[in-house]
Every structure is written in C-alpha cells, then in structure tokens.
Amino acid sequence: MSPTYFLVINGRPEGPFNLEQLKALNITPGDFVKSAGMDDYKEAREIAELRELLGFTVPAFTPQYFGSFDQRLLASALDWFFVAGFCIIPAFLISVFIKDTGSHLLIALSLLVIIPVIKFIYHIVMECSPRQATFGKQILAIKVCDMQGKRISFGRAVGRNLAKVFSAIPFFIGYLFSFFNKQQQCLHDMIAGTLVVKDRLF
Incomplete structure (x- = not known):
C-alpha cells in the first residue's frame, strides 16, 4: 500500500495524500508533511522517499537550528x-x-x-x-x-x-x-x- 502524508496548507493540515497526489500539488522542499508513523511534521526535503520522488536535496542541517x-x-x-x-x-x-x-x-x-x-x-x-x-x-x-x-x-x-x-x-x-x-x-x-x-x- 502506498504511504500517505498529511500536508500543511495555509497553516492547516490537510490530507491524507498519496505520493502521486503530493507530486501533483507541486509541494516545495520547505512544506511540512507528516505520515501516520511520524511523531511530528517535518519539511518534505527531510524525508528520503519524498526527496527521491520530487528531486529535493538533502538538508545539511536541522532546519529549526538557526542562529537566533x-x-x-x-x-x-x-x-x-x-x-x-x-x-x-x-x-x-x-x-x-x-x-x-x-x-x-x-x-x-x-x-x-x-x-x-x-x-x-x-x-x-x-x-x-x-x-x-x-x-x-x-x-x-x-x-x-x-x-x-x-x-x-x-x-x-x-x-x-x-x-x-x-x-x-x-x-x-x-x-x-x-x-x-x-x-x-x-x-x-x-x-x-x-x-x-x-x-x-x-
């Protein structure tokens, strides 16, 4: 069975969407997604499956850890x-x-x-x-x-x-x-x- 993800759109979680639906939505690397097995939302580029499907690059740092x-x-x-x-x-x-x-x-x-x-x-x-x-x-x-x-x-x-x-x-x-x-x-x-x-x- 194809995995499904919830996607944050305009500040609200929507879905679930399968991989083809996510691709059709033209999501960006920084969009937040969450699958059933995940504890919290992550940026799409942090998930290997979505990187491979959508051509995103691997993040070189954890996104929330920027200098304040x-x-x-x-x-x-x-x-x-x-x-x-x-x-x-x-x-x-x-x-x-x-x-x-x-x-x-x-x-x-x-x-x-x-x-x-x-x-x-x-x-x-x-x-x-x-x-x-x-x-x-x-x-x-x-x-x-x-x-x-x-x-x-x-x-x-x-x-x-x-x-x-x-x-x-x-x-x-x-x-x-x-x-x-x-x-x-x-x-x-x-x-x-x-x-x-x-x-x-x-």
Missing part, C-alpha cells in the same frame, strides 16, 4: 570589541610617544575609518575560512554557510558583507527580517544566499 537574533547581536558586539581593541591599543601606544595635540586628533579620527575597514576585511576572511565564523560567532557557537549548509566562497563572503549596507539603511530594518522568516535570515543573508546556523549540529 540575540546570538548574532552578541557575536557582533564581541567582534566590534575585538577589532576596536586590535586597532586602538597600537594607536594608543603610538600616541604616548607623540606630544603634538594635532597628531593625537589625527590618530583618533583615522580610527573612525580604519576600524570599520578592518572589521569588513576581518568578517570576509573569517566567514569563508574553514571555521566559517568570526571569533564572536565562534564564542556563540554559530557560523555562516550557504543555503545547502556548505562553506561559503570568498566572493560570497564579500557580497554578504557588502549587502549589510542594505540591512543597516534605514534604521537597521534589514536586521529585523530575521524575525519574519523561518530560516532567521537578515536582509543581507537573503541577498547573498547565506544562513547563520548553530555550529554544534555539524
């Missing part, structure tokens, strides 16, 4: 602290040996440019590295991957961090997108095709 907004915010704060410290400490040591007030002001103003540039480069290098994460993200046990859960390329890391401009303007609204989609993507993640996931699942 508070984890990402704290990781960002830590990264700002690390990068600022990396830049400010040498600047301070240099200024100790310079008595000219104008030079002190120039050093302070230059940090306003240097720190964001260093942080931009730092994020790119760390996110496309084997660790897939900045030091802040590593402390919070989250990392960046593509939509298949794989390490991102250098080019994608550049694109992701450039796209943060759109998340920040205006009023950081793009970061709030993470509250309104299942994969908790910010706007720059959507643009770059990236995810932030909890590292402990890999």
Whole structure:
C-alpha cells in the first residue's frame, strides 16, 4: 500500500495524500508533511522517499537550528570589541610617544575609518575560512554557510558583507527580517544566499 502524508496548507493540515497526489500539488522542499508513523511534521526535503520522488536535496542541517537574533547581536558586539581593541591599543601606544595635540586628533579620527575597514576585511576572511565564523560567532557557537549548509566562497563572503549596507539603511530594518522568516535570515543573508546556523549540529 502506498504511504500517505498529511500536508500543511495555509497553516492547516490537510490530507491524507498519496505520493502521486503530493507530486501533483507541486509541494516545495520547505512544506511540512507528516505520515501516520511520524511523531511530528517535518519539511518534505527531510524525508528520503519524498526527496527521491520530487528531486529535493538533502538538508545539511536541522532546519529549526538557526542562529537566533540575540546570538548574532552578541557575536557582533564581541567582534566590534575585538577589532576596536586590535586597532586602538597600537594607536594608543603610538600616541604616548607623540606630544603634538594635532597628531593625537589625527590618530583618533583615522580610527573612525580604519576600524570599520578592518572589521569588513576581518568578517570576509573569517566567514569563508574553514571555521566559517568570526571569533564572536565562534564564542556563540554559530557560523555562516550557504543555503545547502556548505562553506561559503570568498566572493560570497564579500557580497554578504557588502549587502549589510542594505540591512543597516534605514534604521537597521534589514536586521529585523530575521524575525519574519523561518530560516532567521537578515536582509543581507537573503541577498547573498547565506544562513547563520548553530555550529554544534555539524
């Protein structure tokens, strides 16, 4: 007997449907289904039988384990602290040996440019590295991957961090997108095709 599945449509479970009926409904990999032998609903791409029938790819991570907004915010704060410290400490040591007030002001103003540039480069290098994460993200046990859960390329890391401009303007609204989609993507993640996931699942 062909297995049957219940399918969540517009927030409500409907069915049961057999495999041919599911195929005719053109379900997507992220649609939630449940068979009689399952304890809870799963995404269609998590079920081997449906992957084979509908050509879905194997998920590289458990869908509900994405980096949360508070984890990402704290990781960002830590990264700002690390990068600022990396830049400010040498600047301070240099200024100790310079008595000219104008030079002190120039050093302070230059940090306003240097720190964001260093942080931009730092994020790119760390996110496309084997660790897939900045030091802040590593402390919070989250990392960046593509939509298949794989390490991102250098080019994608550049694109992701450039796209943060759109998340920040205006009023950081793009970061709030993470509250309104299942994969908790910010706007720059959507643009770059990236995810932030909890590292402990890999």
